[in-house]
Amino acid sequence: MIVRERPGLFRLFTIVRGSVIPRIFPQVLVVFALSALVIWAHRASPNLVPTVSSAPFALLGIAISIFLGFRNHACYDRWWEARKDWGQLVFTCRDFARQTLILETSAGEPGREARKHLLGLAIAFAHALVRHLRPDVDPSKVTSWLPQNLATAFTASRNPPDFILREIGGTLARLRGDETFTDIQFSMLDATVGRMSAILAASERILNTPVPFGYTLLLHRTAYIFCFLLPFGFADSLGWATPFVTALVAYTFFGLDALGDELEEPFGVLPNALPIGALAEVIEINLREALGETDLPALPRPKDYLLM
Template sequence: MIVRDKPGFFRLFFIFRLSVMERIYPQLLFVMGLSALVVSGHLYKPDIIPSAAGAPFALIGIALSIFLGFRNNACYDRWWEARKLWGHLVAINRDLPRQTLLLEVRGPDAIKARLRLLYLSIIFTQKLVDHLRDGNTSTAALQRSLDEQDLKAIHSARNAPEHITYLMGETLAQLRQSNVISDIEFSMFDRTIGEISGVLTACERLRNTPVPFGYTLLLHRTAYLFCFLLPFGFADALGFATPLAAGVVAYAFFGLDALSEELEEPFGTSPNDLPIAAIATMIEIGLRNALGETDLQEPPQPQDFVLL
């Protein structure tokens, strides 16, 4: 996610890095170059390169802009839903240390179980990042809290975050079996773990269900064809100003198309994607602080205005 102060009015026009222009400038240059060739050819060889009426292009442009707006809204809804899910995960991990405080006064086994639950929650968030980004982060929390058997099971699991929720449930079941917690307390903890599992399921749904490809392909092709044919409709009316006008229109259409592609995959590592790794690190800092640890890492900071 891009993290920076809002630039001033004039500086806003000259920002290139981290803007969508980085991705689309080759297409813009092609459209403007093609426009210059069409205008020149129409001026000197009108019988070979004719012009067309501009009215149909205006109507098509309006319809295309509406369709692009719909797709952009659909992709932003995916991005915003993903952000709400990770916000909910932050809230859960702020409640869990408070809920487990009752274990601190119920003997050494209960204290050990609380430590295990909170560390498993730390590991869950880190492994969820790996699960959504196809990474493999090695966390210190794994070595601190789990025995060799659990470590091997997590590393070999096809779905590591899901397996971690099983381990958390197993810990709760042992506490209930030994009467360390009551039925009501077990239900409270189990509901919290269920919410954690719900976040995992919803994130998997977003990751594995993209915007329908046919819809994306249709708009992508239409936008390119419109921008490539646009100079023929403006050649008579605008003359050599056509490349500039075509470039502005192409910037809007290609920019919306490229931006919606980034928002469609909110868990990726593009500049406009969600900083889920940073959020997971903040969750770890919060949970370790709740455990009374003092050797906490520094909160993540953006690198070159980007926080991942």
């Protein structure tokens, strides 16, 4: 995710990082070159390369704008829902750290060890969820928080984050069986684990349910056809200014489309994706501090305005 102050007027037109210009520059260049070719051909041979009325382009442009608006709204909803889910995960893990304090007061040293084990699993869950959503993440961030016997089973699991939640649930059940805490306290802790499971399910839903492909395909086709035909409608009225106007229109349409693609995948690795890796590190730091550790790393900071 791009994290930076609002730029000034000059910087507004020169910023590249975080914009979609690198992704859409080839398309815009093709539209510019095609427009220039149409203008040259029309002036060289008006009968061979005629122009058409510009009125239909106004209506088609309005329709495409509406389609783009709906699609980008749907994509932003996915991005914002994912951000709310991960914000809820940060809160839930902190809540879990606070709730497990009952182990230290009710069971002494064994309780402190059990709490350390549980919070280590919660940290592992946060990193495992990142890796579940971004498979290229280093697995050692997860396995370093797991006992050796669990690390092997974790690697073999088809749903590693859910495996860790099952282990947390199993640990709580064993502690309840040993009467380390009461039924009410167990229910409270189990409900917190249930909220973690709900966040996992919500993240999987977003990951595995993209915007319907047919809708995206229709929008892509219409935008390309519109930009390729646009110079035929303005060759007479704009002349050699047509390539610049069509390039600006292409930048707007293709740029909004590309931005929608990035927002559609909030867990991706493009600049406008969510910083779920940084959020998992925040959870780790918070829970380690809850365990009494003082030698903690600094909170994640953006590098070159990018926080992932």
